[in-house]
C-alpha cells in the first residue's frame with residue numbers, strides 16, 4: 001500500500017551530516033514527499049566513502065557534499081521534489097539553535113560525539129523531535145526522541161566520552177549497515193510526521209549476526225537534559241571533544 005505524501009508536504013526536516021547515514025535518509029525522505037529538507041555538512045565527497053554514501057557517484061568526488069546531494073535529490077526524486085536548503089557548515093554551538101528553529105524533526109546523522117550531544121541538547125531546547133543514528137563496523141543504532149525529551153540521548157549516554165573514540169574513518173563501517181540505519185532514521189521521522197510517537201524506541205542492528213532488535217529506553221531521572229534539567233542553554237565548553 002502506498003503511503004500518502006500529503007502529511008509530509010508541509011514538513012521541514014533537518015539532516016545533520018550527509019554521509020553514510022544521511023544519504024540514505026535524505027533519499028528516503030525525498031521520495032516520501034517531504035516538503036523541505038535542510039542539509040547540514042561542510043565536507044566534500046571522498047572516493048573512499050562512495051560505498052556507503054549512496055547519493056554520490058564518481059563524478060561527484062571532490063565536490064561539496066551538499067551540492068552533490070541537492071543534484072541527486074533533483075535527479076532522483078520522482079513527482080513533487082522537496083525544496084532543499086543547504087547549510088555549508090558543521091553544526092556548532094553558534095548555529096545549532098538557529099538551524100533547528102522551525103524544524104518538524106531533526107535527523108542526527110553525524111559521526112562524532114560532540115555533534116551528537118550538541119544536536120541532542122539543541123533539539124531539546126528547541127522542543128523539536130530528533131532521531132539519532134550511529135554506525136560502525138557491523139553494528140548500528142537509531143533512537144527517536146520526542147520534543148520534550150525523556151527518554152533522550154543523554155539518558156543513554158550521559159556525557160561525551162573521554163579520550164580517543166573509534167570513528168568510521170579509522171575503524172571502517174559496512175555500507176549496508178549505514179543504509180539500514182539511515183533508512184530506519186527516515187522511517188522513524190516519517191512515523192513522527194504522520195502523527196506517531198516512536199519516542200524512546202531504540203533500534204539496534206548487528207549486521208554480522210543478522211539481528212535487528214527494538215528496545216524501549218527508560219528515562220533517567222538524573223539526566224541533565226530531560227531529568228533534573230541542568231542543561232538550559234548551549235554552552236560551547238560542553239562540546240569540546
Ligand SMILES: [Zn+2]
Nearest residue numbers: 152155223226
Ligand atoms: Zn534524558
